[in-house]
Amino acid sequence: MPVLRKLLVANRGEIAARIMRTARTMDIATVALYSDPDRDAPHVHAADEAVRLPGSTPAETYLRTDLVLDAARRTGADAVHPGYGFLSENADFARACAAAGVVFVGPSPAAIAAMGSKIEAKEIMAAAGVPVLxxxxxxxxxxxxxxxxxxxxxxxxxxxxxxxxxxxxxxxxxxxxxxxxxxxxxxxxxxxxxxxxxxxxxxFVESPRHIEVQIFGDSSGAVVHLGERECSIQRRYQKIVEESPSAVVHAELRAELGRAAIAAGKALSYTGAGTVEFVMAPDGAFYFLEVNTRLQVEHPVTELVTGTDLVRAQLLVAAGEPLPPEVAAAGSRGHAVEVRLYAEDVAAGFVPVSGLLSTLRFPELPGLRVDSGFTSGQTVSTHYDPMLAKVIAHGATRDEACDLLARALRETTVHGVTTNRDLLIGILRDPEFRAGAIDTGWLERRGAGALAATAAASADAVRVHALVAAVAGQAQRREQAPVLRGLPSGWRTLYSAPQAISFAAGETTLNVSYRVRRDQVEATVDEWQPGPVTVLAASGTEVDAEIDGVRRGYRLIRTGATWYVDSPLGATALREIDRFPEPADPDEAGSLLAPMPGTVVRIEVGEGARVRTGDPVLVLEAMKMEHTVRAPADGIVVKIPVTTAAQVDAGQILAVVEAEGAAS
CATH class of the missing domain: 3.30.1490.20 (ATP-grasp fold, A domain)
Structure with missing residues (x-):
């Protein structure tokens, strides 16, 4: 029976850090791998040793079997954990590990190969008596x-x-x-x-629910299940909210799902952690989708309701030990819900967002777990999945877990990149979601934009935040003044004109006019004139103020020209508008701009082509997903300044469509 002493984690981000966390408790040394963009990532610092993989893209780095095994050889690692994604379901990689004398923490190469093709997988499952479509x-x-x-x-x-x-x-x-x-x-x-x-x-089953069952097997042939997870809240076929147990799976149905999942595992002589995924029709009939021969992104909800550590069990089984007792006889308590916090623009159609993540802080609340692969000051790269963190809550009931998770997200501080946080809060608070009346098409029907708007700061809140940012800016300037710091900025011995500052909040411009007199502020934000404003304390990072008779604390962070304001009213990003901007060349009328950095994979039309509103003009690939850029209006394509395979930056002109009648 092998004893694992040093584990190389062939992955990155939150899953790499999570695996290392368990390995450390088992006195197993860890080795991290990192690409050039990940040089200062948390998982690198969490490991005992780290090996650089030169390059940026997955194909150059984390997908290179030769580099991964060379790193294992150089560090003396006797096992490799693939996490999820990358090489985790690559049977050739698992075979290469065995050939190199390194333990692969996962199922056998034969099981991976059989499930690697969804076509072959369906044939095997049908033969095992598992319902298939x-x-x-x-x-x-x-x-x-x-x-x-x-x-x-x-x-x-x-x-x-x-x-x-x-x-x-x-x-x-x-x-x-x-x-x-x-x-x-x-x-x-x-x-x-x-x-x-x-x-x-x-x-395709209409109005289906996505139900999956966690299985675990060992080398003796034992296979058990640890209950189901529901992952029906999806966008673009990707899960964003997962929970255990499902709100609609009763004891009898759970037993049927468990029997089918175990039959699938036994058909594969499965060892380690795996997930059998099913699509469930409204009448409760379920059908096999696939077997994920690895740890799932959403495994924490199963860990929280069963009280198990699935990574620990993986490492024990990989070392040849039988299923640990807590897995072999796992029970279930309470309810757990997980959300995936992404750097993405929901309003633009879930477009991935890259850039500097200036601030990322999570609250500490009982029952809350955060698995994050990012820290403040890191850059979200275009080369990898834009998930910033998984935030998971456990409660005695589903409602308790949802309440805790919504509150935790509200108190999370995330600045620098656009995220889906408001959408996640909106989902967790939505009455239909709370009633369990969901399916895989629910988010599209319900409207992501409408859900996000329910949790976003209101127009009134944004105006309050603009006023607070003006006060914080004044306080910051006085903190930095070389003389007479106790005087308010703009102070005059005689009554004079108020100070003025303008902010951009998305597409909205807010003009703030204000005077500070000791602890009192007279202010106007556009046409809004608040009642008495009393500032009890103010600095460049915190303001304690009573506005219209309500006292609140406001947290502020300034990055360049942008103020980020967080308060009980919500979160707002305010870009301070330069009063004397340098003139810039405007984009040509009709320009179609790249919504994100990416690669042009296909150009659908040529210059001179006539297009209708919504017609595809070209297709970008970013973060392994295709994004179609469409004509904004009827017109003629007069310019396409890019070529297929060209790398483009966000905001770069991809094409120019001259609206019909514009040239006449």
């Missing part, structure tokens, strides 16, 4: 062949990548006219994300 393998985009396959399945149909996951390479098709293009698009995205463009067709 009707489907067909795709060998090309021939319309006749696709039509024949679709006829045998029936619409709606899901086009699905045979390899990989995370929602990439998936398209829902409602009619025959859309099928060929959906297959082509899904094939391209799957090839880019997973290195294999194979896709297949599968019957």
């Amino acid at each position: 009707p489907g067909a393998t795709v060998t090309g985009d021939d319309p006749a062949e696709l039509a024949a396959a679709a006829e045998g399945i029936g619409f709606p149909i899901l086009v699905k990548a045979a390899f990989g996951g995370g929602g990439r390479g998936m398209r829902i098709v409602t009619g025959p006219g859309e099928l060929a293009e959906a297959v082509r698009s899904a094939t391209r995205e799957a090839a880019s994300a997973f290195g294999d463009g194979t896709v297949f067709l599968e019957k």
Whole structure:
């Protein structure tokens, strides 16, 4: 029986740090890997040793089997934990570890290979008696062949990548006219994300719930399940809210799901942690989706309700030990909910966001767990998934867990990049979500923008925050004054004009006019004139003020020209407008700008082409996802200054569409 002494974690971010946290408690030394953008990432500092992988992209670094195993050799690591993503479900990598004499913390290469192809996986599961959906393998985009396959399945149909996951390479098709293009698009995205463009067709269950079961096996052949998780709240086929147990799975259904999941595990002679995913119809019938032969992103909710450490169990089983007692006989207590905090622009269609994460702080609350791969001052790269952290709450009931999690997100300080925090809070507080009336299409129907707006700072709150930022700026200037710091800025012996400052809050401009007289402030924000404003304490980072008879504390951080204000009213980013800006060349009318840094993968039209509103003009790839840039209005494409495979920056002009009648 091998004894694991040094563990190389072949991953990055929060999962790498989380694995190292458990390894440390087991007296197992750890080795981190890091790409050039990850040089100062938390997981690097959490490890005992670290090895640089030169380069930036996953293909240059974390996906290089040769570099990973060379790092294991140089550091003397006797085991490799792949985390999730990257090489975690790569059977060739697992075989290479064995050949190098390194323990792979995961299932056998045979199990990974069998489940690596969703087509083969369905055949194995059907033979094991696990319910599966009707489907067909795709060998090309021939319309006749696709039509024949679709006829045998029936619409709606899901086009699905045979390899990989995370929602990439998936398209829902409602009619025959859309099928060929959906297959082509899904094939391209799957090839880019997973290195294999194979896709297949599968019957799409309408209004389904996504239910998955955590399984665990050991080398003796024992396989157990640790209950289900519900992951129905998704955007672009990717989970953003996960919970355990499901609000609709009763004891009898849970037993059926567990039996099917164990049958799947036994069919694979499964060892280690795995997840059997099902799609569940409104009538409670469930069908096999896939087996994830690795630890899942959402594993913390299972850990919290069962009181287990799944990484510890993985390491013990990898060392040849039987299932630990707490896993073999796991019970369940309470409810756990997890959300994924992403750097993304919800209003723009969940566009990934990169840039400097100037501040990231989470509250400390009983029952709250945070697994984060970022700290303040780090840069969110365009090369990797934009998830900043997983925030997880555990309570005696589902409502208690949701309440705690919503409060924790409200008290989280996150500055520098746009995030989906308001959306997550809106979901957790939504009555339909609280009632469990959800499915995988719920978020799209409910409206992400509308949900986010319920939690975002109101227009009145933004005006208050603009006033507070003006006060903080005044206090900061006095703190830095070389003489007479006790006098307010702009002080005169005679009554004179008020001070003025303007802020941009998104697309809105706020003009603040104010006078500070000791602890009293006379102010106007555009047309709004607050009642008495008393400042009890003020600095460049904190303001304690009573406005319109209500006293609140405000936390502020200034980064460059931007003020970030957090208070019980919400969070606001205010960019101070330069009173004397330098003139800049305006973008050409009709310019289509890159919404994010990325690569041009396809140009759909040529210069001189006539387009209609919403027509695709070109396609960008960023963070392994395709993003279509569409015409904003009817017109003529007069310029395309980029080429296929070109790297572009956010805000760069991709094309110019001259609106019809503009030239006349």
